[in-house]
Amino acid sequence: xxxxxxxxxxxxxxxxxxxxxxxxxxxxxxxxxxxxxxxxxxxxxxxxxxxxxxxxxxxxxxxxxxxxxxxxxxxxxxxxxxxxxxxxxxxxxxxxxxxxxxxxxxxxxxxxxxxxxxxxxxxxxxxxxxxxxxxxxxxxxxxxxxxxxxxxxxxxxxxxxxxxxxxxxxxxxxxxxxxxxxxxxxxxxxxxxxxxxxxxxxxxxxxxxxxxxxxxxxxxxxxxxxxxxxxxxxxxxxxxxxxxxx
Amino acid sequence: xxxxxxxxxxxxxxxxxxxxxxxxxxxxxxxxxxxxxxxxxxxxxxxxxxxxxxxxxxxxxxxxxxxxxxxxxxxxxxxxxxxxxxxxxxxxxxxxxxxxxxxxxxxxxxxxxxxxxxxxxxxxxxxxxxxxxxxxxxxxxxxxxxxxxxxxxxxxxxxxxxxxxxxxxxxxxxxxxxxxxxxxxxxxxxxxxxxxxxxxxxxxxxxxxxxxxxxxxxxxxxxxxxxxxxxxxxxxxxxxxxxxxxxxxxxxxxxxxxxxxxxxxxxxxxxxxxxxxxxxxxxxxxxxxxxxxxxxxxxxxxxxxxxxxxx
Amino acid sequence: xxxxxxxxxxxxxxxxxxxxxxxxxxxxxxxxxxxxxxxxxxxxxxxxxxxxxxxxxxxxxxxxxxxxxxxxxxxxxxxxxxxxxxxxxxxxxxxxxxxxxxxxxxxxxxxxxxxxxxxxxxxxxxxxxxxxxxxxxxxxxxxxxxxxxxxxxxxxxxxxxxxxxxxxxxxxxxxxxxxxxxxxxxxxxxxxxxxxxxxxxxxxxxxxxxxxxxxxxxxxxxxxxxxxxxxxxxxxxxxxxxxxxxxxxxxxxxxxxxxxxxxxxxxxxxxxxxxxxxxxxxxxxxxxxxxxxxxxxxxxxxxxxxxxxxxxxxxxxxxxxxxxxxxxxxxxxxxxxxxxxxxxxxxxxxxxxxxxxxxxxxxxxxxxxxxxxxxxxxxxxxxxxxxxxxx
Numbered sequence: 026x027x028x029x030x031x032x033x034x035x036x037x038x039x040x041x042x043x044x045x046x047x048x049x050x051x052x053x054x055x056x057x058x059x060x061x062x063x064x065x066x067x068x069x070x071x072x073x074x075x076x077x078x079x080x081x082x083x084x085x086x087x088x089x090x091x092x093x094x095x096x097x098x099x100x101x102x103x104x105x106x107x108x109x110x111x112x113x114x115x116x117x118x119x120x121x122x123x124x125x126x127x128x129x130x131x132x133x134x135x136x137x138x139x140x141x142x143x144x145x146x147x148x149x150x151x152x153x154x155x156x157x158x159x160x161x162x163x164x165x166x167x168x169x170x171x172x173x174x175x176x177x178x179x180x181x182x183x184x185x186x187x188x189x190x191x192x193x194x195x196x197x198x199x200x201x202x203x204x205x206x207x208x209x210x211x212x213x214x215x216x217x218x219x220x221x222x223x224x225x226x227x228x229x230x231x232x233x234x235x236x237x238x239x240x241x242x243x244x245x246x247x248x249x250x251x252x253x254x255x256x257x258x259x260x261x262x263x264x265x266x267x268x269x270x271x
Numbered sequence: 272x273x274x275x276x277x278x279x280x281x282x283x284x285x286x287x288x289x290x291x292x293x294x295x296x297x298x299x300x301x302x303x304x305x306x307x308x309x310x311x312x313x314x315x316x317x318x319x320x321x322x323x324x325x326x327x328x329x330x331x332x333x334x335x336x337x338x339x340x341x342x343x344x345x346x347x348x349x350x351x352x353x354x355x356x357x358x359x360x361x362x363x364x365x366x367x368x369x370x371x372x373x374x375x376x377x378x379x380x381x382x383x384x385x386x387x388x389x390x391x392x393x394x395x396x397x398x399x400x401x402x403x404x405x406x407x408x409x410x411x412x413x414x415x416x417x418x419x420x421x422x423x424x425x426x427x428x429x430x431x432x433x434x435x436x437x438x439x440x441x442x443x444x445x446x447x448x449x450x451x452x453x454x455x456x457x458x459x460x461x462x463x464x465x466x467x468x469x470x471x472x473x474x475x476x477x478x479x480x481x482x483x484x485x486x487x488x489x490x491x492x493x494x495x496x497x498x499x500x501x502x503x504x505x506x507x508x509x510x511x512x513x514x515x516x517x518x519x520x521x522x523x524x525x526x527x528x529x530x531x532x533x534x535x536x537x538x539x540x541x542x543x544x545x546x547x548x549x550x551x552x553x554x555x556x557x558x559x560x561x562x563x564x565x566x567x568x569x570x571x572x573x574x575x576x577x578x579x580x581x582x
Numbered sequence: 583x584x585x586x587x588x589x590x591x592x593x594x595x596x597x598x599x600x601x602x603x604x605x606x607x608x609x610x611x612x613x614x615x616x617x618x619x620x621x622x623x624x625x626x627x628x629x630x631x632x633x634x635x636x637x638x639x640x641x642x643x644x645x646x647x648x649x650x651x652x653x654x655x656x657x658x659x660x661x662x663x664x665x666x667x668x669x670x671x672x673x674x675x676x677x678x679x680x681x682x683x684x685x686x687x688x689x690x691x692x693x694x695x696x697x698x699x700x701x702x703x704x705x706x707x708x709x710x711x712x713x714x715x716x717x718x719x720x721x722x723x724x725x726x727x728x729x730x731x732x733x734x735x736x737x738x739x740x741x742x743x744x745x746x747x748x749x750x751x752x753x754x755x756x757x758x759x760x761x762x763x764x765x766x767x768x769x770x771x772x773x774x775x776x777x778x779x780x781x782x783x784x785x786x787x788x789x790x791x792x793x794x795x796x797x798x799x800x801x802x803x804x805x806x807x808x809x810x811x812x813x814x815x816x817x818x819x820x821x822x823x824x825x826x827x828x829x830x831x832x833x834x835x836x837x838x839x840x841x842x843x844x845x846x847x848x849x850x851x852x853x854x855x856x857x858x859x860x861x862x863x864x865x866x867x868x869x870x871x872x873x874x875x876x877x878x879x880x881x882x883x884x885x886x887x888x889x890x891x892x893x894x895x896x897x898x899x900x901x902x903x904x905x906x907x908x909x910x911x912x913x914x915x916x917x918x919x920x921x922x923x924x925x926x927x928x929x930x931x932x933x934x935x936x937x938x939x940x941x942x943x944x945x946x947x948x949x950x951x952x953x954x955x956x957x958x959x960x961x962x963x964x965x966x967x968x969x970x971x972x973x
Contacts, residue, residue: 058822111715112596112708119711122954124914127947130931134940135697173356176321176429177370177419178346191360210812214918217935227818231921236822243815250810 034255041248045073048241055237065237067226076245079222080253082215083208086144090151091201097152098159098197099185114160120153125211133218143215143222150211151204158200162193195261202257209250213242223249272297272459273318273427278327280313280483287313289483290327295476300453300460302474304467304506310483311463315429318461319348331427346370349428349458353435355416357404363389363415364400370423388418391452410441417449421456430462434469446472467506471515479503492519496581513579518543520578522559522570531556531569538567546575596712597652604649604705608642611698614679620692620750620939628698632679644671652709662713668706672699673740680748694750694941723963723970730959750941751948758930758945766949768844769926772919773912773953776848780855780908785901787856788863789889798864805857813850813918820846821922847924851915855908862904866897899968906961913954917946 044051048066055065066072100106101113128150132142166189174184190197216224223242230238273295280288288310295301305311316322318329320341329336336344357366367385376384389396392414404412413433420428433449434442446469453460464470470477471491478488479502487499495516498504508515522545523538534557536545549557549572556571612626630638644667651664680693714721721729746752755762791798811819824846828835870893878892894901920928930946933939 109596112712115711115715116708118958119955122910122914122958123951124917124954126914126917126928126931127951130935130943130947133935133943138938167354167356167359169352169354169356170358171356172321172352173350173416174358175342176319176345176350176352176356178342178344178348178373179369180342183373188358188360192358206810210814213812213814214921217921217932224814227814228921230818236825239818240822243812243818246815247811247819250812250815251807254810 034252037248038252041245041252044245045076048072055241058237058240059235063233063235063237067229067238067241069229070225072223072226072241072245075221075223075225076249079209079212079224079246080249082140082143082220082222083147083205083212083253086147086212087151087201087204087208090148090204091155093148094152094155094200095159095197098156098163099190102160102163103181110160113156117153117157120149123150125150125207126214129211129214129218138219140215140220142218143212143220146215147208147211151208154203154207155197155200158196158203159193162196163189165196166192194264198257198261202254202261205257206250206254209246209253213246272332273461274330275314275318276328276330278314278317278329279325280310280317280322281325286483288317288324291480291483291485293478293485293488295459295461297459298453298457299475300450300462300473301476301478302470303461303463303478303480304465304470304474305480306465308482309480311465311480312431314480315431315461315463318427319345319350319429321345346373346423347425347427349420349423349425351417351420351428351430351433353432355404355412355433355436357412357416357419359404361403362400363394363402363404363407364396366404366415367419367422369419374423376423384422384424388422391455392418392448394418409437410445413437413441413445414448417452421452421458424456426459428458428460430460432464433462435464442469449473467508471519479506492516495519514543517541517546517575517579522557523561523567525574525578526559526568526570527574529569530566531558533557535560536570537562542570542575542578545570546572549575593653594656597649597654597709600652600705600709601649604645604702607698607701607705608645611701612696613698613702614676614683615694615696616683617692617694617750619690620753620941621937624692624694626696627679627683629675629679632682633675634682637675637678641671641675644668648706648709658713658716658718662710662717665706665710665713669703669710672702672706673746677740677745677749680746684748689753692750692753692941693748723966726959727963730956734956751944754930754939754941754945758942762930762945765925765927765929768924769913769916769928769950769953772844772847772851772916772924772926773909776851777855777905777908777912779848779852780859781905783852784856784859785863788860788901789867789894791860791864792867802857802861802864805860808853809857813854813915814921816850816853817846817919817922817924820849824849843923844919844925846922847916847919847926851912851919854915855912858904858907858911859901860904862900862907863897866900867893869900870896899965902961902965902968906958906965909957909961910954913950913957917950 052065059065097113101110125146129142129146132145132149136142136145170188170192171184174188179187212220212222213224213227216222216228223246226242227239227246228242230236230240230242273293275291275293275295278288278291279286291310291314293301303311303314313322317324318336320329320336323341358369361369364385367388368381371381371384385400386396389399394411394414399407399411399415404415407415413436417430417433420430434445437445449460450473452458462473474491476489477491477494479486479494479500481502487494487503494503495507495512498507504512518541520542521538522536522540522542525542526538533554534548534552536548536557536559538559538561545557545559549555549570556569558569559567561567608629613629614627614632615624616627617624629641632638633641648664648668648671651661655661655664676695676699683693684691740746741752747756787801791801808816874892874896875888878888883891916924916926917928917931919926920932927946927950930942931950932946934942934944934946
């Protein structure tokens with residue numbers, strides 16, 4: 026990892042935090058984008074609250090998807106669940122053809138408007154990359170390593186916890202990272218069905234033709250997605266630095 | 272020690288191992304040799320029950336191995352495989368400590384054992400204990416693999432093509448090391464290979480397998496001089512069987528009394544090497560000395576050649 | 583036959599799940615919902631309540647038979663056929679329920695498929711999917727495309743015939759028929775246009791990255807950052823510079839480039855499309871065996887001939903996999919373009935959300951999913967064909 030990239034990331038983080046804490050100080054920057062004296066900074070709610078609400082929604086949903094998807098991934102890679110593997114693969118493939126917006130839209134008739142459809146959509150959509158990566162990670166363990174583990178007398182559980190999961194972990198975490206990023210974006214769209222988040226700002230901008238609002242909502246959402254991605258990547262590098270550099 | 276009794280394995284309608292019975296001696300290296308698909312690996316894997324037999328029994332020291340949970344059985348039996356199967360996410364020391372940890376050894380004993388093994392396998396603990404497998408050379412990885420298999424002081428060590436991934440020079444060294452290790456720890460080793468030279472070099476007894484059956488199980492010299500089956504003689508090689516036979520006997524074993532001038536050879540060298548030395552030097556006899564250089568006697572061309580024929 | 587009977591004794595676990603879910607949905611979930619108009623909440627009706635006794639019985643008996651197949655028959659072809667028959671039965675039931683509940687000539691009441699119908703459909707779909715994965719030998723790509731075409735033809739014929747006209751979604755369609763055709767075309771155009779533009783740029787870029795390894799890290803890293811920007815945000819962000827461009831350059835404005843509308847959508851989709859195509863081009867070229875390139879050089883092929891005749895040809899399946907990812911992803915992302923006036927089927931989704939009219943949401947969502955699914959099947963078949971001819 027280069028120093029320049031680290032500096033860039035920290036600068037982005039600092040910018041995001043400053044903007045969220047004191048949005049008014051950025052008013053002169055956004056003022057040229059507004060017309061007819063419209064407010065340059067979103068004034069119908071607190072940006073920080075909205076951003077935190079969105080992150081909370083995303084993290085809750087992704088955590089739930091991670092638990093379920095990793096569990097399912099483990100299940101279908103055991104001998105007892107192996108007969109479900111081809112089916113679950115196909116389902117994941119089909120699932121990926123459902124656009125996030127469609128998942129969100131379809132959840133509305135089931136549970137009504139508000140936070141719930143967003144959580145359901147994020148949960149469902151978050152399952153796919155994590156499940157897929159869990160399976161490839163567990164399948165990617167070198168057969169010789171598995172054979173050695175069994176041959177030395179590890180029980181199936183010991184093998185799973187001590188060998189297979191640690192080896193699959195980088196891929197699983199990458200899946201979770203992907204889910205997080207997709208979910209930050211989908212959560213913004215969740216505002217259209219009444220979930221609290223920065224989508225509100227973008228949509229307010231679209232409705233009142235206020236580019237400043239759109240840009241604020243968009244930039245903050247984008248920055249959050251990138252920084253979440255980078256933060257997780259940094260944690261992963263710290264955890265797996267020595268072992269898995271090939 | 273290990274007695275394999277009428278052991279068979281079927282997958283559906285194919286029989287992979289067909290009613291095999293073998294008695295494996297304690298404190299020796301027994302080699303199972305065969306072409307690919309002969310069932311040799313399956314036979315080996317039935318000893319530690321990585322493959323469950325379809326019928327028949329395996330007894331270790333008189334106890335049926337089917338009588339205890341498979342994973343507990345495997346902790347008592349060392350297991351080393353081709354490509355070594357080291358855990359890429361664990362250090363060399365952690366890899367070696369795997370089975371002792373499973374068995375719940377205390378830290379002091381564990382640390383002492385890891386240090387001992389690293390030293391025995393010529394891996395400087397200060398340098399290698401903390402390294403990860405991908406930072407080692409192929410030969411070093413292979414040694415760690417065997418060290419790991421021996422960590423819990425198993426009485427039996429199973430090896431499945433353990434040197435298959437090594438280049439010839441490192442392989443010869445690894446084979447010599449294995450002979451030393453076997454003597455040092457007095458382990459009973461069962462080794463599977465497709466390489467007849469390796470079988471002859473390592474095995475005190477060799478079982479030749481083909482299509483799931485053991486065709487012959489005997490000392491290497493017997494396999495050469497009295498092959499039980501055309502397939503066995505094909506495997507042992509008709510063209511150079513005399514030379515193979517010579518390579519099974521050491522100069523020390525064949526030495527005859529008397530003094531000789533000219534070339535000198537160590538007692539541990541094979542008769543094949545002694546003959547080669549004689550041919551090269553154009554001499555008629557060679558002096559045999561022990562490890563300290565003290566003369567033991569001599570070898571003549573005629574005396575060597577007498578060992579190269581059946582009888 | 584004997585094997586079929588022998589296997590009857592073993593209960594299929596997935597069959598058990600599918601049957602249990604199907605039975606539960608029939609018993610406890612509403613099959614259709616009757617609403618006095620498109621917005622009001624409605625009354626739930628079960629299958630037995632709406633259909634005449636004989637029809638309801640026939641429906642239930644056939645579903646029970648299908649459940650038995652799911653539970654006990656191992657032959658994948660029989661299972662697939664049973665599941666497809668089930669889909670037809672359920673579709674016919676929901677259509678006739680709608681016809682029966684709707685008073686003649688009434689255009690205001692709405693009969694929407696209830697959660698029971700959807701769950702039943704999912705269960706049958708699961709059974710069919712499972713049967714397809716169990717088919718041995720695996721259906722050839724052409725057969726898969728044919729199956730898709732057949733399914734589309736049957737569905738299309740039923741729609742054209744007016745079988746489902748009294749269902750709420752089709753009511754919405756009847757109101758929006760003209761706009762629907764326009765938005766559907768716009769949807770496909772946005773997805774394909776941005777893809778085509780992306781291929782034109784990404785292929786050479788991928789080749790360049792392959793040839794100049796130093797470029798690879800920064801190009802792929804940069805494109806990765808774009809991927810992490812949520813669609814709604816990227817659309818919004820692009821509106822500003824495009825708006826400014828339109829204001830400054832009248833020609834651009836006359837070409838249709840504006841801050842809102844299709845332009846930012848196409849540009850955003852184009853940017854999203856770059857990474858998968860570039861990455862897969864690089865990966866595909868990397869996988870070409872050096873021996874093949876060496877042999878081509880040995881035979882006196884020029885660099886250009888080697889690139890087009892050997893390397894790209896061998897990398898094609900991998901590149902196509904990237905294109906498949908992009909196409910499916912784009913079809914989904916176009917829906918969001920409706921928020922910035924870019925059109926497409928998302929228009930109905932967001933209008934429906936705005937008006938709390940679920941039927942309108944479905945009018946946008948169902949065709950989008952169908953489009954993405956068909957695109958995936960078609961491209962998978964193409965990639966498969968290519969891989970098969972190579973072996």
